[in-house]
Amino acid sequence: MASFFSINAVQGSRREGSQVLAAVTRSPGEMVVGDVSGPGRARAGHVIVRPERVGICGSDFHLFSGDVGALSGSRDFYPRIQGHEVSAIVEDPGDSERTSGERVAIWPLLPCGDCYPCRIGRPNVCPAFRLVGVHLDGGLAERLEVPAGLVFAAGDLDPDSACFVEPASVAVHALARGRLRAGEQVVVFGAGPIGLATLVAAVHGSARVLSVDPVASRRDLAKRLGAELVAWAPPAELMELTREWTGGEGPPLIVETSGEAGVLAQAVELAPSAGRVVVVSLSSGTAPVRPGAFPEKEIDVIGSSCATAADFAAAIRLVVACRADIAQLFSHHFPLARAAEAFEFAMSRPPDAIKIVVTVN
Ligand SMILES: [Zn+2]
Ligand SMILES: [Zn+2]
Numbered sequence: 001m002a003s004f005f006s007i008n009a010v011q012g013s014r015r016e017g018s019q020v021l022a023a024v025t026r027s028p029g030e031m032v033v034g035d036v037s038g039p040g041r042a043r044a045g046h047v048i049v050r051p052e053r054v055g056i057c058g059s060d061f062h063l064f065s066g067d068v069g070a071l072s073g074s075r076d077f078y079p080r081i082q083g084h085e086v087s088a089i090v091e092d093p094g095d096s097e098r099t100s101g102e103r104v105a106i107w108p109l110l111p112c113g114d115c116y117p118c119r120i121g122r123p124n125v126c127p128a129f130r131l132v133g134v135h136l137d138g139g140l141a142e143r144l145e146v147p148a149g150l151v152f153a154a155g156d157l158d159p160d161s162a163c164f165v166e167p168a169s170v171a172v173h174a175l176a177r178g179r180l181r182a183g184e185q186v187v188v189f190g191a192g193p194i195g196l197a198t199l200v201a202a203v204h205g206s207a208r209v210l211s212v213d214p215v216a217s218r219r220d221l222a223k224r225l226g227a228e229l230v231a232w233a234p235p236a237e238l239m240e241l242t243r244e245w246t247g248g249e250g251p252p253l254i255v256e257t258s259g260e261a262g263v264l265a266q267a268v269e270l271a272p273s274a275g276r277v278v279v280v281s282l283s284s285g286t287a288p289v290r291p292g293a294f295p296e297k298e299i300d301v302i303g304s305s306c307a308t309a310a311d312f313a314a315a316i317r318l319v320v321a322c323r324a325d326i327a328q329l330f331s332h333h334f335p336l337a338r339a340a341e342a343f344e345f346a347m348s349r350p351p352d353a354i355k356i357v358v359t360v361n
Pocket of ligand 1: 057058059167
């Protein structure tokens with residue numbers, strides 16, 4: 001996959017013509033901020049935007065650190081401009097329905113359109129999909145050209161909230177996969193950005209949430225965002241606490257966002273008969289699960305990945321409705337010039353960090 005940008009003099013600071021400042025991941029662990037040649041006029045079916053904010057996400061670390069084995073598709077990952085959680089202003093709408101000056105959020109997924117999941121309306125698990133910021137250049141540049149179908153109007157959302165639409169869409173998709181019903185009691189493992197987005201989306205859907213996380217400040221935040229109960233306890237104690245909270249029945253829906261492989265085994269035991277367990281986090285570990293629990297309780301264990309275009313549109317409505325809650329998730333901002341530092345900071349996983357954002361324009 002050819003890059004839309006080519007690297008020119010990276011230390012040059014003079015901008016002329018279509019030179020734009022960008023953070024380029026040139027090779028594993030090497031992110032350089034400098035001038036690159038940006039796009040000219042929008043090509044047919046494309047839109048040129050000026051990215052405003054880019055959220056940093058755990059999945060960005062794979063490409064940044066060279067762990068590309070986990071990534072599907074082309075091997076041609078470097079150099080790459082990263083950033084898939086993008087809010088932007090339309091600069092050149094080309095032949096699209098967008099208008100110049102409009103604030104947008106980017107759905108980062110470009111499916112193949114032909115394969116089995118694409119044909120049955122599940123393009124989010126297309127094995128050949130390309131992602132903005134992974135297989136195509138992403139938002140860490142002052143200007144960016146993207147396929148028009150990925151550009152969604154963000155209405156009057158502020159730039160930070162609009163860049164959170166992408167992680168919010170992951171939560172929306174997870175709850176759709178889990179068939180959340182109003183009034184249900186849901187246990188959400190993990191209170192990072194995806195876990196907290198799942199909490200906000202579930203509470204907005206009139207569910208009652210128990211949030212489980214080892215970090216006290218994250219549990220406090222979960223409480224402020226509407227969790228009925230927050231907890232951190234060894235499995236046996238958590239089991240007891242959850243039973244008590246659900247009047248002895250067990251939670252009908254459990255969502256795993258923590259990335260701890262052992263949580264699946266725990267969730268399978270916590271789930272009541274006919275319960276559902278949704279696994280969202282990409283954990284690389286393994287842990288034994290008792291398969292007999294599946295038929296014994298006829299539980300559904302469901303994977304959830306990224307989001308469809310419909311989920312993305314629903315996520316915009318969610319973020320609009322819950323923007324005061326979402327605003328509490330932005331813990332750190334870095335300017336584009338310090339993007340590499342922002343990545344390194346994010347990868348050190350400081351406990352007080354929730355969503356780390358790069359301010360691009
Ligand atoms: Zn992400
Ligand atoms: Zn496909």
